[in-house]
Amino acid sequence: MKLLQTGRAALLSTLLVPALTFADTPAPTVAFAIHGGAGTISRAEMSTEREAAFREKLTEAVTAGHQVLVDGGDSVDAIRTAINILEDSPLFNAGKGAVFTAAGTNELDASVMDGATRNAGAVAGVKTIRNPIDLAISVMNDSKHVMLSGDGAEAFAKEQGFETVDPSYFYTEHRWEALEKAREGERDAAASATEPPAQSFFSTVGAVALDANGNLAAGTSTGGMTNKRWGRIGDSPVIGAGTFADNASCAVSATGHGEFFIRWVVAYDICQRVAHGATMADAAGTVVNTILVEAGGTGGVISMDAKGNIAMPFNTEGMYRASINTSGELYVGIYGDE
Ligand code: ASP
DSSP states (O other): OOOOOOEEEEEHHHSSTOOOOOGGOOOOEEEEEEEEEEEOOOOGGGOHHHHHHHHHHHHHHHHHHHHHHTTTTOHHHHHHHHHHHTTTSSSSSSSSGGOOBBOOOOOOOEEETTTTTTTTEEEEESSSBBBBHHHHHHHHSSSSEEEHHHHHHHHHHHHTOOOOOOGGGGGOOHHHHHHHHHHHHHHHHHTTTSSSOOOOOOOEEEEEOOOTTTTTEEEEOOOOOOBOOTTTHHHHHHHHTTTTEOTSSEEEEEEOOOHHHHTTTTTHHHHHHHHHTTHHHHHHHHHHIHHHHHHOEEEEEEEEEEEEEEEBBBSSSSSEEEEOOTOOOEEEETTTTT
């Protein structure tokens, strides 16, 4: 409906639908949430500028994704929009800010699931795709498969007309330093015959959405874990582990130590609990704060049920996260106490 109408059209619409005003038009129930990774995020070690940069980027991404929903776009479009913003930022471990493998390369994983149809798409170990979430969506929409990896995924991208980038596009100094630190930790551990320190920070990105048609979707994009073996694939592209969406239960995107999220089938477990009557908060909280903690798996999730209830639990010190709920309220958080 147009805001302003003039002349005869305005008179006619007044006569025909005198009672219909904007106030009477029910606002579509949409909701949106994102994460930018969980882990040891301490206030003491965070500079004011860096914290502001994270909050700004999270706000930009969650607002952009939410706007797609407000404008009538579907939940998968909203996820793509927000994840692209996070992938293009060097702050997060996805796209431009991807971490390095032990071989000094960047191998990216991503997945998406459409809760209306249970269609899903995923890519693993891609090296020249600037926005892996776009390729995962293309696998879902344009192929008969769910997951493509490595050279096969890159060949599919070319067929679909994707622009590729040189692998050097993914180089960032701070991720290279993180690799060197991890290598040093391994050398020290080998010299003292102890276990190398486990990675304490994960900064994969993800989004969950509920659109105006009541459809849920979830998506996740990552560079994986620093110093991972080349060829290692984590939970992020694994449907049911790092990503899951079904209108009958919920949508989940995870971040954390992928090997645990795969073995505990985290995203699916949470949604099954919702399907069997648990609230969104109870289902996600139990899996992240009881089951994963007992297993020794660190990380967190963002989750949303079909009514737009949002839960974003994590068992680490912090998790970069943001949401806009069904009332349109914006929330942005980093630490555990906010
Ligand atoms: N879950 C990701 C992986 O294991 C890492 C992360 O969340 O940052 O590959």
